Amino acid sequence: MSLRRKEKHKYQEPIIMGIIALMLMVILIVHLEKKRDRSIFRYGMLSEISLDIHHTRNPDIATIYRHIIEPLYVMDDAGQIIPWLTEDLPKISADGRRYHFQLRPNISFHDGTQVSSYDVEFVFTRMFHPKYPSINYELFEAIEGAREMLRGEVNYLSGFKVIDDLNFIIELDYPFALFLSYLTMPHAGIYARQAYLQEPPAWGEEILVGSGPYRVAWADKGDRVALTRFNEYHGDVAVTKQLVFSFYPNVEAIFHAYKQEEIDMMQLPFSYYRKHFREMEFSHLAFVHRVGYTNILFNQDHSPVNNLLIRQAIAHAVDRDRLNQRIYAGLARPVYHFLPDEIVINKNSDPLLPSHDVVRARELVKQAGYPNGVRIVVQYSEEVMDRELWFELADQLKRANIHLVLLQQHPILWRKELSDGQVSMVIGRWIPNIPRLDALLYGVLSSKLNHKWSMNYQNDQVDHWLHEARYTESIRTRESIYRQVEQTAIAKDLALLPILSVPHIFLIQPHISYRPDTHIHLDLTGDLHGNRTEMI
Structure with a gap:
């Protein structure tokens, strides 16, 4: 090999190695970017005054709420009622009015405290506060003493009796065959009594403490709320690490954020879809007919x-x-x-x-x-x-x-x-x-x-x-x-x-595999980005 070739080869080798290193770095960055994207799911919605489901009928807020706060029972797709925070279905008296519940032991709220009968009692008592009742109080007004509380005659719910930390009884004014089904609703979600009492004004704005698969990581009042996977969850741990819900003043602002890829998903009012459908990729759209007209x-x-x-x-x-x-x-x-x-x-x-x-x-x-x-x-x-x-x-x-x-x-x-x-x-x-x-x-x-x-x-x-x-x-x-x-x-x-x-319309970014079903609430606990088996 001539001296000139040796000299040329001497300079080519580091250049080639540098190119290879650069390519590997690009691959690594792309991999990390994909991994980062797959660890976060971002949803855009209209601004709301509170995240507390007892003060709003907004189904988007109910979606956030049910990922944080869980009811005693859940209902599967076949309509079967499954014990969730309880050991079993309740023991019901012969006349259909008295329900005896037993909580599962060692279920933790996000603040580390244990779910107890006293938390359940507080949730149902607060529903019937005479000055600030839950807007959905009628769902549970069959509970004995509910009407008296609403009228301000008493300050306690006579139909709720705590036996001990894990056992309690609910008595109804009349047999209500659907009472157990109603206990599967997010409105019957059980939250931490002490967390609420420590700072009532912040409840639903910056603070929500439940036992669900996600906990509140941070909240910018009226702007965004981030939920982080609760790794000590008593059930299957959620796949996606973080859910970020961003609030916007109007649909135009949400749509703009979607086009800028600042959010992964939004619900689209039909009137807005009809006006702007030419600006939308059909592959981004999902149409879902839900129960109700x-x-x-x-x-x-x-x-x-x-x-x-x-x-x-x-x-x-x-x-x-x-x-x-x-x-x-x-x-x-x-x-x-x-x-x-x-x-x-x-x-x-x-x-x-x-x-x-x-x-x-x-x-x-x-x-x-x-x-x-x-x-x-x-x-x-x-x-x-x-x-x-x-x-x-x-x-x-x-x-x-x-x-x-x-x-x-x-x-x-x-x-x-x-x-x-x-x-x-x-x-x-x-x-x-x-x-x-x-x-x-x-x-x-x-x-x-x-x-x-x-x-x-x-x-x-x-x-x-x-x-x-x-x-x-x-x-x-x-x-x-x-x-x-x-x-x-x-x-x-x-x-x-x-x-x-009328179908509900959603815009969903192509990298998101999740599609909503006929249920009113979104379930974001599964794999939202594709068929992956590894945990991020």
């Missing part, structure tokens, strides 16, 4: 919708197929009944409600005493994505000589008028927390509760049936009772008008 609710105390003939006219005037095409791009499903097929045993394919018939609608308006047409003032919230739906409904109804005057209101004012029973018509959507018809029907049609939706519907027979169903052990018998409720309250009285089953 979109309905028009009527205020039985407000003229003219308190007139059955006017409600019947509206039922004939609504064109579900047109609504589906113009508002939901053909992705929704028109419905003519209220009980969801997904959770009934005996399916009924016969329409319960009238189909589109403008001529008949106009006749009914005249029969109701409005020969020149009828005018209905409708308030709606600017934060609820119902504006386009209301405008389309207004266009349809005017052909039947029903004229809607649409008033947009500030969310706070609208919510107050809604809960005060002052909104004439409401677009309502219900997704039950558990696949049980009672969870769908009772809060909507019971005269004790539907005023908060501005329905003010009262039918003594319907109330009797709803209460009777709660006594009934047989699922089939309960369903037959609910069919009677549907026939009377929906088909005959038109307390509300089911119109569409």
Whole structure:
């Protein structure tokens, strides 16, 4: 080899080695980047005042909550109730009113304290605080003494009796066959009493202490909350190391964050999807039909919708197929009944409600005493994505000589008028927390509760049936009772008008393998990034 070649080779070797080292470094960086990405899942949602499920009906907040705080029991996909924080199913007295529970020993909250009967007692007692009751208190008002607490007559829950750290008894005012099912809801989640009492104002904003698969790592009030995997969890340890939930003032801000890849997943309001779908990759979209429909609710105390003939006219005037095409791009499903097929045993394919018939609608308006047409003032919230739906409904109804005057209101004012029973018509959507018809029907049609939706519907027979169903052990018998409720309250009285089953839309980044199912709450404890067996 010549001297020149030797000299050239002498310089080539370190260059080649440097290139190899650089390539290895790039591979390592890519590997670490993938590993870092796979250890964190980021979800974007609208801002909320609290993470405490007892003060909000936001299903996104319930998703966060249920990863931190767990109920005594869980319900599997087949509807079976599984003991979770308890040793077994409770011992129930012969009259169906007394439940004896035994907690599993050595289950720890995130702060290291043990789950005890006193924590369970505190959770249920706090629900019925007379000044600050849980917004979902009606789920558990069958507990003895609940009504007395709500009225401020006593400051303790007489139906709850602590035996010792692991044993307690709950007594009901009446046999409630679905009580155990209700204990699987996130609203019945058990949290650490001492953690709450140490700093009540921070509860739900910066502090939430439960026994779930994730614990709160840090929280920026109103901005973000990060949950870290709880490695001392009593069940299967979660796969993803950290869940980060970011809050945004509006959908545009969430969508921008998604496009910038600052978040991995978001739920997309249909109106926003319809307006911006050309900016979205179809492979990023997931469409999920969940149990429960979109309905028009009527205020039985407000003229003219308190007139059955006017409600019947509206039922004939609504064109579900047109609504589906113009508002939901053909992705929704028109419905003519209220009980969801997904959770009934005996399916009924016969329409319960009238189909589109403008001529008949106009006749009914005249029969109701409005020969020149009828005018209905409708308030709606600017934060609820119902504006386009209301405008389309207004266009349809005017052909039947029903004229809607649409008033947009500030969310706070609208919510107050809604809960005060002052909104004439409401677009309502219900997704039950558990696949049980009672969870769908009772809060909507019971005269004790539907005023908060501005329905003010009262039918003594319907109330009797709803209460009777709660006594009934047989699922089939309960369903037959609910069919009677549907026939009377929906088909005959038109307390509300089911119109569409609208899919929920999610945007999900391509590197995320997780897809939501028909359940109302997301389960983020599994492998969200793909089929991996190793723990990060």
